[in-house]
Amino acid sequence: MQKSSRFVFSALCFGFAFLYIPILVLIAFSFNQSAIASVWGGFSLRWYAALFNNEQIIDAALLSLKIAATSATFATILGTMAGLALTQMGRYRGRLIFTGIIAAPLVMPEVITGLSLLLMFVSLQELIGWPVSRGASTITIAHITFSMAYVAVIVQSRLSSMDQSLQEAAMDLGGRPAQVAFDITLPLIAPSMLSGWLLAFTLSLDDLVIASFTSGAGASTLPMVIFSKIKLGVTPDINALATLIIGTVSIGIIIASWIMFRQNKRNEAG
Amino acid sequence: MSDSKRSVIKPYRQPLGDKLWRNFVIGVPYFWLLLFFLAPFAIVLKISFATPIVALPPFTPLLDFSANASHWLLATWDNYRFLTEDNLYWVSYFKSIKIAAISTFICLLIGYPMAYGIARATPTTRNILLMLVILPFWTSFLLRVYAWMGLLGKNGIVNSLLMNIGLIDTPLKMLYTDMAVYVGIVYTYIPFMILPLYATLEKMDTSLHDAAADLGAKPWQTFIDVTLPLSMPGIIAGSLLVFIPAIGEYVIPALLGGIDSLMIGRTLYDEFFVNRDWPLASAVATLLLIIVVIPIMLFQRSQQEQE
Numbered sequence: 001m002q003k004s005s006r007f008v009f010s011a012l013c014f015g016f017a018f019l020y021i022p023i024l025v026l027i028a029f030s031f032n033q034s035a036i037a038s039v040w041g042g043f044s045l046r047w048y049a050a051l052f053n054n055e056q057i058i059d060a061a062l063l064s065l066k067i068a069a070t071s072a073t074f075a076t077i078l079g080t081m082a083g084l085a086l087t088q089m090g091r092y093r094g095r096l097i098f099t100g101i102i103a104a105p106l107v108m109p110e111v112i113t114g115l116s117l118l119l120m121f122v123s124l125q126e127l128i129g130w131p132v133s134r135g136a137s138t139i140t141i142a143h144i145t146f147s148m149a150y151v152a153v154i155v156q157s158r159l160s161s162m163d164q165s166l167q168e169a170a171m172d173l174g175g176r177p178a179q180v181a182f183d184i185t186l187p188l189i190a191p192s193m194l195s196g197w198l199l200a201f202t203l204s205l206d207d208l209v210i211a212s213f214t215s216g217a218g219a220s221t222l223p224m225v226i227f228s229k230i231k232l233g234v235t236p237d238i239n240a241l242a243t244l245i246i247g248t249v250s251i252g253i254i255i256a257s258w259i260m261f262r263q264n265k266r267n268e269a270g
Numbered sequence: 271m272s273d274s275k276r277s278v279i280k281p282y283r284q285p286l287g288d289k290l291w292r293n294f295v296i297g298v299p300y301f302w303l304l305l306f307f308l309a310p311f312a313i314v315l316k317i318s319f320a321t322p323i324v325a326l327p328p329f330t331p332l333l334d335f336s337a338n339a340s341h342w343l344l345a346t347w348d349n350y351r352f353l354t355e356d357n358l359y360w361v362s363y364f365k366s367i368k369i370a371a372i373s374t375f376i377c378l379l380i381g382y383p384m385a386y387g388i389a390r391a392t393p394t395t396r397n398i399l400l401m402l403v404i405l406p407f408w409t410s411f412l413l414r415v416y417a418w419m420g421l422l423g424k425n426g427i428v429n430s431l432l433m434n435i436g437l438i439d440t441p442l443k444m445l446y447t448d449m450a451v452y453v454g455i456v457y458t459y460i461p462f463m464i465l466p467l468y469a470t471l472e473k474m475d476t477s478l479h480d481a482a483a484d485l486g487a488k489p490w491q492t493f494i495d496v497t498l499p500l501s502m503p504g505i506i507a508g509s510l511l512v513f514i515p516a517i518g519e520y521v522i523p524a525l526l527g528g529i530d531s532l533m534i535g536r537t538l539y540d541e542f543f544v545n546r547d548w549p550l551a552s553a554v555a556t557l558l559l560i561i562v563v564i565p566i567m568l569f570q571r572s573q574q575e576q577e
Contacts, residue, residue, distance in 0.1 A: 007383065009387065012384055012388070015384040019460070026416075039430075078298065081298055082300075098303075104570070107565075109517060110518065111535045111539055112518060112559055145306040176287060178287065178288070178291040209535075226416075230416050230525065234423060239420070246410065253401070
């Protein structure tokens with residue numbers, strides 16, 4: 001037993017080193033004075049200064065944040081409805097197809113989703129004249145489509161593991177389904193909806209392939225700008241940008257899990 | 271549920287408001303997915319039979335009812351014929367499947383002991399370790415791939431480290447090779463392997479292990495005969511979560527692979543953006559879809575079994 005636990009322990013150490021060393025190296029070198037990636041030239045914030053003077057990156061970041069916030073909100077609404085439709089609505093026609101297509105975007109290769117959505121937009125434009133041009137709006141629709149699947153899966157697993165007695169009690173007392181959903185079900189699944197929103201937000205902020213397909217000439221999201229820069233090699237200002245993004249996300253996640261952890265503890269104690 | 275109960279007692283007519291609400295909750299996301307997820311595949315299929323032209327959009331219509339048309343149906347197998355005749359596409363498909371399969375296996379080899387260790391840790395340690403697995407998953411995928419460019423490059427950290435120690439004299443070529451693609455895929459997809467494995471290992475009843483040990487089984491025997499078969503659902507779910515998206519991966523071969531690292535996702539992307547051959551790109555996508563559709567159905571079945 002001793003031998004096997006030592007093996008598991010070293011596997012854990014190796015695995016976490018593998019996961020974290022590249023990120024830590026990237027963060028360390030964002031503070032590098034030297035422009036050569038592997039030579040340490042002393043501590044400096046010059047790449048952060050360069051970043052904030054780069055209007056192309058700032059504009060792309062603002063566009064990405066706007067798309068991410070909009071698409072995450074719609075994805076949460078649609079994904080929650082899909083989760084309700086899969087767990088609370090009993091049988092209906094086409095339910096099998098619905099279950100089939102709700103989880104598929106999770107694993108569908110991005111190039112297929114991107115290409116198929118673009119061709120859909122082009123065909124719609126020919127047929128009904130909408131969308132007039134491709135850009136922020138078409139990227140937003142594409143992001144809603146794939147991230148609502150993530151929200152639906154999160155909400156669905158919460159709904160199916162939840163105690164149904166409160167909702168049944170509300171129905172027995174004469175609550176109408178819509179009323180019960182808004183007064184009982186949605187407040188109970190609010191934490192899952194929030195984590196779904198956050199996941200949809202980060203997925204949208206991070207997507208390169210689907211955005212490249214569905215965007216038009218004008219709109220470039222942050223990943224598109226980053227990708228066109230790093231295709232040519234390592235640049236220190238992208239290191240600085242990466243540090244800012246990874247730092248913000250990590251702090252957000254750590255705070256969120258800490259709050260959830262404390263709430264769980266309080267619930268157990270109460 | 272309550273509907274069926276009531277209908278046994280007396281004929282129950284759903285009030286109009288309730289019916290509207292039900293149709294609304296089911297209909298809106300259903301319609302959205304049909305329009306923006308399922309219908310687009312039909313269009314991809316349609317355009318894969320079209321002929322590329324220099325126009326906007328750059329392909330011919332399939333149906334032509336105008337007076338001067340020689341045939342009303344303009345569908346062509348040319349794109350698919352071209353795919354089978356040019357070696358490039360076979361090599362791309364085969365290489366994508368190979369790289370995805372080997373990467374999935376490496377993820378399993380590294381991820382299994384990690385998931386096992388996390389599942390057997392004390393509750394507090396377990397929460398911290400789980401968060402450490404999930405954290406990279408939330409941070410940017412693109413930037414995590416980029417981090418490896420700085421490590422593996424010709425003047426990168428690994429090369430300068432090895433040269434400083436004196437192990438090598440000239441920098442090794444690591445970036446822009448297939449090895450870098452494997453590292454990139456394993457690195458970015460391993461959380462998808464660890465999490466489902468953890469979920470099944472954590473639920474597992476440890477009394478079975480005690481029973482096996484009491485009956486004289488050695489630890490490795492217990493592992494092979496008890497733990498491994500019981501964790502099969504996690505292995506299947508994790509492997510499919512890595513394998514399916516990895517087949518169509520574009521970013522990792524584009525950034526870490528060499529010019530010859532032909533993965534099908536990259537071939538499709540270049541066919542579309544560089545050569546602007548939309549019909550051929552659609553044919554490539556259709557074949558890729560045929561390759562992934564069986565693993566996707568397996569994935570959905572494994573998800574439903576877990577519920």
